[in-house]
Amino acid sequence: xxxxxxxVILQLTFIIGSxxxxxxxxxxxxxxxxxxxxxxxxxxxxxxxxxxxxxxxxRIFDPSVSLVFSMFAQVGLVLLLFLLGxxxxxxxxxxxxxxALAVAMSAMAVPFGLGLLLAKFMYPFVxxxxxxxxxxxxxxxxxxxxxxxxxxxxxxxxKLNRTQLGVIAITAAALMDVIGWTLLATVxxxxxxxxxxxxxxxxxxxxxxxxxxxxxxxxxxxxKFVRRRLQNEGERLSIATLAIMLVLVFASSMITSQIGIFSxxxxxxMGAILFDEPEFRKAIHSRLxxxxxxxxxxIFFMYTGLRTDVGSMxxxxxWMLFALLIVVAVGAKLVPSTIAAxxxxxxxxxxxxxxxxxNTRALMELIVLNIGLDLAVIxxxxxxxYTLMAVITTLMTAPLLRRTLxxxxxxxxxxxxxxxxxxxxxxx
Numbered sequence: 001x002x003x004x005x006x007x008v009i010l011q012l013t014f015i016i017g018s019x020x021x022x023x024x025x026x027x028x029x030x031x032x033x034x035x036x037x038x039x040x041x042x043x044x045x046x047x048x049x050x051x052x053x054x055x056x057x058x059r060i061f062d063p064s065v066s067l068v069f070s071m072f073a074q075v076g077l078v079l080l081l082f083l084l085g086x087x088x089x090x091x092x093x094x095x096x097x098x099x100a101l102a103v104a105m106s107a108m109a110v111p112f113g114l115g116l117l118l119a120k121f122m123y124p125f126v127x128x129x130x131x132x133x134x135x136x137x138x139x140x141x142x143x144x145x146x147x148x149x150x151x152x153x154x155x156x157x158x159k160l161n162r163t164q165l166g167v168i169a170i171t172a173a174a175l176m177d178v179i180g181w182t183l184l185a186t187v188x189x190x191x192x193x194x195x196x197x198x199x200x201x202x203x204x205x206x207x208x209x210x211x212x213x214x215x216x217x218x219x220x221x222x223x224k225f226v227r228r229r230l231q232n233e234g235e236r237l238s239i240a241t242l243a244i245m246l247v248l249v250f251a252s253s254m255i256t257s258q259i260g261i262f263s264x265x266x267x268x269x270m271g272a273i274l275f276d277e278p279e280f281r282k283a284i285h286s287r288l289x290x291x292x293x294x295x296x297x298x299i300f301f302m303y304t305g306l307r308t309d310v311g312s313m314x315x316x317x318x319w320m321l322f323a324l325l326i327v328v329a330v331g332a333k334l335v336p337s338t339i340a341a342x343x344x345x346x347x348x349x350x351x352x353x354x355x356x357x358x359n360t361r362a363l364m365e366l367i368v369l370n371i372g373l374d375l376a377v378i379x380x381x382x383x384x385x386y387t388l389m390a391v392i393t394t395l396m397t398a399p400l401l402r403r404t405l406x407x408x409x410x411x412x413x414x415x416x417x418x419x420x421x422x423x424x425x426x427x428x
Contacts, residue, residue: 007062011069012299014060018044019298031398032153037298038362038391041305047384051310061306073303076296077367078253078267083289084149084177085271086281099344100171106336107358108144108176112183114332115143122321126381134377137187142369142386143329145180147362147394148173154360154397158405165350168341169357177364181268184368185261191375192260206259211269214252219273222248226280237283245284262371297363304366307373308387312380322385329389330396333359349408356401362394 019037026036043049050057119139127135151173160166185207193199229241253266274280313319338355342348369386372378378386 004065004068007065008068011060011062011065014044015298015302016294019301020294030402031395032150032157034150034153034297034362035391035395035398038301038366038394040298041301041303042308042387042391043305044302045305045308047308047310066306069299069303072296073300074263076292076300077264078249079288079292079296080149080300081264081268082249082271083285083292085268086274086277086284087149087152087271099341100168100175102340102344103168103172103337103354103358104175104179106340107146107172107333108179110336111144111329111332112140114328115140118143118325118328122325122382125317125321126379128379130379131191131377134187134191134372134375135379135382137190138368138372138375138377139382139386141180141183141187142365142372142390143332144176144183145361145364145368146173146176146333146358147360147364148177149364150362150394151357151360154357154401158401165346165353168344169354172354172358176358180364181265184371185265188261188371188375191377203260207256207261207265210255210259214269214273222273223277226274226277230279230283235279235283235286237287242284242287264367300366304370304387307370307380308384309380310384312384314381318381318385322388325385325389326392329361329393330359333393347408349404353401353404353408356397356404359393360397361390365390 018040022036022040022043023033024036026039027033046057050061116136116139119136122139123132123135148170152170154160155166155170160169186204189203189207190200193203229237233241249267249270251266252270253263256266256269257263313322334355337358338351341351341354346354366387369378369383369390373380373383
């Protein structure tokens with residue numbers, strides 16, 4: 001037991017320390033710190049660190065405790081999705097719904113369609129022994145996703161979060177997240193049911209029933225509970241209240257796990273039913289967010305990095321497919337999003353900025369890919385390709401955004417004031 005504990009603590013020390021180091025380094029390079037954390041998982045995984053220093057790599061990342069870290073990663077995702085669910089700003093839909101919907105639909109539909117075609121083309125080269133339908137559905141879903149939390153961080157760092165461009169971008173990303181999670185749950189149900197229609201329908205009906213119960217039965221009761229707790233405890237929630245919320249989050253996760261669509265969906269639903277409780281959200285964030293970000297998120301990135309091995313890319317054909325994937329992934333997001341933003345009344349520079357923002361994949365795509373790998377519908381080589389694509393498209397965002405904002409003559413102070421005025425307006 002002491003040897004196992006030592007190994008776990010060694011890995012935790014290495015993971016958390018390297019995540020902070022890479023976050024600081026990437027910030028100096030003009031990238032959001034979370035991009036550094038995400039890249040750390042790849043750089044310190046078997047593809048680079050493992051190849052250059054194999055003995056040290058295997059000594060640190062002893063496979064005998066890999067199950068411990070896979071469980072850490074999954075628990076962390078449940079808590080992270082709970083926090084993200086609470087962060088949804090559904091009120092923005094009333095003000096900017098039509099424009100955000102236009103961007104969201106174009107940035108989801110086109111990548112999903114092209115992702116299906118690309119997956120069909122790739123399947124004969126990479127899909128031996130796996131379900132073609134499952135492979136194509138997961139590959140298309142991964143192609144179409146946009147990372148809401150990373151996008152929010154980028155908007156804040158560029159002082160775009162209170163501008164009209166930023167608000168519509170985050171609203172579109174929120175819509176895409178809702179569509180994306182619904183799509184992922186559906187695809188997950190299809191694959192987990194072994195493509196049996198009646199089992200798929202049964203799982204989806206159970207999900208719909210659970211969601212309805214959460215929103216129409218649990219939500220009113222929980223809103224009364226959290227308001228009473230806030231009244232009694234203020235912004236500093238008691239340990240008892242925090243414990244109750246964690247029990248509810250994990251109970252929701254267990255239910256979705258038993259339904260068959262993975263526990264992370266339960267965490268997200270529990271957070272989403274409290275989206276309009278900003279004071280409670282702030283109080284919960286003050287208790288949980290920093291620990292989740294510092295402890296669990298780097299573990300998930302490292303867990304993903306350890307599963308991403310360049311050794312799975314055997315032969316020049318796979319690298320040609322990877323190059324094609326990058327071109328299709330960037331074009332499928334950037335072009336339709338830009339056109340939709342332009343059709344919604346944005347200038348060309350602002351429309352390009354919107355396209356660049358929608359091309360941010362990062363965390364959400366990594367979640368999709370890990371689920372696909374766990375379900376054995378995505379082979380190791382494709383997992384490597386799509387993970388590297390997620391990192392590349394995310395790292396592209398900051399430098400491209402600087403160029404498009406410069407073309408638009410962006411002035412942070414003026415734009416923030418204009419954005420606040422637009423948010424206050426009731427018109428679209």
